[in-house]
Amino acid sequence: MIGIVVVSHSRALAEAAVGLASEMVAEDKRPVIAVAAGLDATTFGTDAMAVSEALTAADSPDGVLVLLDLGSAVLSAEMALEFVDPSVGDHVRLSSAPLVEGLVAAVVTASTGASLDAVVAEAERGLVGKQDHLGDTPAAEAAAVVEADQSVEVVLGNEHGLHARPAARLVGLVNGFDATVTLTDLDTARGPVDAGSLSMVATLNAQQGHRVRVSASGQQASEALAAIEKLAAENFGDAPATGAAPSGSTAGGPSSVSDSPSGTADRSTAGGSGLDVAIGPAVVLGSEVDLSDYVAEDNELERLNQAVETAAEQLRELRDTTPEHGDIFVAHLALLGDRKILEAVEHAISGGSPAPAAWRDVYDELATTFEGLDDAYQRERAQDVRAVRDRVLRILVGATEETPTDGILVVPELDAATAATLDATRIAGIAVRAAGTTGHGVIVARSRGIPLITGIGEVDVQPGATIAFDARTGSFEVEPDEDQVHATIRERQSEREQAVTEANEPAITRDGKTIDVLVNVGVVQDAVDARGADGSGLVRTEVLFGDRRTAPTVDEQVETFRAIAQALKNRPITIRTWDIGGDKPLPFLPQAKEANPFLGERGLRVFRRRPELLRDQLEAIRRVATETPVHVMFPMVTTADEVAWALDELGPRHGLEVGIMVEVPAAALRVATLAKDLDFVSIGTNDLTQYTTAADRTNTAVASLADGLDPAVLQLIDHVVRNAGVRVAVCGDLASNPQAAVLLAALGVTELSAVGPQVPLVKARLRQADLSQVDTAAVLNARDADQVRGLL
Structure with missing residues (x-):
């Protein structure tokens, strides 16, 4: 079995990529993977000596594949070949394959005992599935296959079809048989593709519910088909799709009135669709991160990379500590790491822009693109773009994220992270200037039982001023008649309790x-x-x-x-x-x-x-x-x-x-x-x-x-x-x-x-x-x- 070396400027990046790829195959079938990444655990860079040591550790008579991230990693790897014994260097291949996708494909293919040439070919096709799905390039041509001796039909029960993990399991299974196996998606008429190639299976893009014809020829064709039928019946190792409702949907019963500890704010509930009445002092948050004191230096790209990684750590923590809203923060992580966006920011920095300005301008352009879409739900995703933008900007300028308490939060738009981390026992409510009810922040706040009103517009609200709102009627008041509002809160509480008690009466x-x-x-x-x-x-x-x-x-x-x-x-x-x-x-x-x-x-x-x-x-x-x-x-x-x-x-x-x-x-x-x-x-x-x-x-x-x-x-x-x-x-x-x-x-x-x-x-x-x-x-x-x- 070949060995694999990962050369990267970031040790965290390399170890994460190796961890992802390693999950695709059983432990006893994994190739040796050596990492040469970073100058130490936290400092970015590559070291030729470290690469040469990794080459020696991963050496195999079958060959060594080297995967790399950025330009200087190639230089370090080439220099490392001068340091190692010629008997090792002779069977080392440096590949231009994408680091993450290529590593996943390489590990899966190598686990089947494939040759170095075959593994290199699969690694270099690692982007084909994603490119084809997004329409970046024409679909890769399927490898030529011989006419099948026999076939079976399976229906994909996986919620997301043949995505990375089930595809990897299928490829590993197929390559264990002396047979040529192909897949054809009968619902889209795509295929046949080589079932022993991870990139080809990904190109098929077979989704949940699709009927897939599995065809095989060769000495072990029957055995291969029987094994694939069994694997398909087990959802390719995935948990079976449950047909559950889309995340983000909420429903619920009654909630009780809750007073803030300071006694300065009250709120009333209207049940699972969100709370509707609140009164308290205004806690006003601005919309812009102040960049005026930022001083650019010679290492702007490095400062940005560190800020992005810090933001990613924060989002991963939010994802893990708020599992009910984990998908939202997964989406924020995807926005944070979008390759094309990062390339645009790096290009702007290379042209002389300070990191904060480059980051802000690129994300503002993306938010504008979202706001121009036809679909209302997609338009509100611009709020997620700005939330990711501001998170990195705060880190770059050293601004502390505010944690408001004891009052009604007044914001231009509501970030999901803010909604998820508010102390729901101390915030009386949230008033959002922007209209819209499907923003992720709005969804999170309502699911947490926080009173909320949207679309209050540009009404002047001074910090500390008493404000009250009634979302049921759409009213929002500054310096209201507090006795009247408190009476409304008590009335709503009593009304709901009585209504729920008698709900089953005609x-x-x-x-x-x-x-x-x-x-x-x-x-x-x-x-x-x-x-x-x-x-x-x-x-x-x-x-x-x-x-x-x-x-x-x-x-x-x-x-x-x-x-x-x-x-x-x-x-x-x-x-x-x-x-x-x-x-x-x-x-x-x-x-x-x-x-x-x-x-x-x-x-x-x-x-x-x-x-x-x-x-x-x-x-x-x-x-x-x-x-x-x-x-x-x-x-x-x-x-x-x-x-x-x-x-x-x-x-x-x-x-x-x-x-x-x-x-x-x-x-x-x-x-x-x-x-x-x-x-x-x-x-x-x-x-x-x-x-x-x-x-x-x-x-x-x-x-x-x-x-x-x-x-x-x-x-x-x-x-x-x-x-x-x-x-x-x-x-x-x-x-x-x-x-x-x-x-x-x-x-x-x-x-x-x-x-x-x-x-x-x-x-x-x-x-x-x-x-x-x-x-x-x-x-x-x-x-x-x-x-x-x-x-x-």
């Missing part, structure tokens, strides 16, 4: 109207955690399966729908078919870039040219409907022709109730025509509002115009109720607002689907209401949304 208004209050479901856990829900009025299938790279099978969808129904004790569930486009992409159904995606191919429109995915979903819905009450509804419907097409695709109903989403003004105005052959309609107030007001709900510049209580929106809802001729539901944000829920019921809506934590509150408010006393005429004729709120 929502019957004082004038005898029964309103079904259901729960919106995006992950199975939403159904499990729901308190008092009369079923689900909206099962978001694009969210349920939105983390997958491949489309779910019919059986997988049946299993998930069944789990939701069981969690809700077989009460009715309304399954919305795939609703994609605009701000909701599906990884397994790529769409062409559109100039106006909210006005493009969304919802049902997409599937008129791709009906096979819809047909699979409808089959799953029909199956579940034989076991439990199920309704199906189609999203983004505009014309009667679309309704007719959807009903034709559905086929015989066999008792299955069918409806559509009313999300565009055209559908609302012609609802009598659209609903003629339906059982119900459900109004999606989020989209209906943005299309009525011509305001993109994800654009902070106009988001305030997209107000669901705008009288124009309410007039459309009223028109739908009066003209639909079928049951009318609401499943948008308005249904989660207890006050708006009463108004909707007074307008004639009989079914409301809310976010889980709001279900008890909506039911409680409805029980207190006499719908006959609601002046709907005044509301419909109000001047604007603010006047509607006053009337409510």
